[in-house]
Amino acid sequence: MKPKTTSLAALAALALALPLAAGAQEAAIRKNLAERVPGLNRIDEVRKMPMPGLYEIRIENEIFYTDAEGNYLFHGNLLDTKAKKNLTEERIDKLTAIKFDELDLKNAFSIVRGNGKRQMAVFEDPNCGYCKRFEKDLQKIDNVTVHLFLIPILGADSVVKSRQIWCAADKGKAWVDWMVRDTLPKNDGSCNTDALNANLEFARKYRITGTPAVVFADGTRVPGAINAQQVEKMLAR
Structure with a gap:
């Protein structure tokens, strides 16, 4: 033994x-x-x-x-x-996985369509051509809440436009007016824009280097402009 x-x-x-x-x-x-x-x-x-x-x-x-x-x-x-x-x-x-329920929504503005039950978050730059195409397609999606995080990563003019949109009385309307109709809000962007800096830091931390970047409620992260059919498919998951 x-x-x-x-x-x-x-x-x-x-x-x-x-x-x-x-x-x-x-x-x-x-x-x-x-x-x-x-x-x-x-x-x-x-x-x-x-x-x-x-x-x-x-x-x-x-x-x-x-x-x-x-x-x-x-x-x-x-x-x-x-x-x-x-x-x-x-x-x-x-x-770099993003948990949807941990997104800081105070740094975003929300656009609600229909009953708004389905949710998604989008990181976009106002000067991004792919984002404009994506936004035009997004107008076809109903019964959704889109949480929009502005990340001005394409230069100084993106910062100016992001400030103007963030400082608008109706941020959601100002965003759609610019991205879909090429009309900017008439303000000088002189409000508190700390949210934009927070979004840029978040993008750096989670390696969001291109726009649009979409995060769905189940945590799925999709880089690039997807069409309305693909968005519907992801929202249905």
Whole structure:
């Protein structure tokens, strides 16, 4: 019976040692990278990857990879050729997933059509040609509430137009007038536009780099201008 007892004790000791070893490894990676690479002193997470000796470094939603000692660092896509998966892309998709019920609607204005029961959120720039096409198609959708987040990412003129629309008495009408009828509201955009800055920060955090970007109530995120039929299909899910 003694060998068995010894074996159990050894297994218990190993189980305790593994987390300690992992912690020490992470500490070494953090220390070495912080000392050697400017800007890598604020690593949010270190994760061991399926590939032996490889570790993921996460800074906010930015992904890097390094070896066990932090001697080498690279930025790019890690592919699992056996499973035919892009591990980097899957990880970023998970990190940048948007939960619909956590959207800060105070930074948006809502356009209600029909009973407004179905909901969707849209991130758009007033100078985006694809957004204008999308908005014209969106006029065909009924019984929906559209929460519109302005993100002026296409230059200084986009900021001016976004301010004018946000400062209008009826933001929804001002938006549709501009996007569908090319008519801007007559104001100088001199109201509190903190919401626009908050939206730009949100877009940066969740990697919304193009417009339109649509988020449906089930959390599905669709980049680019989809047509009315596709919107109806997504709303029906």
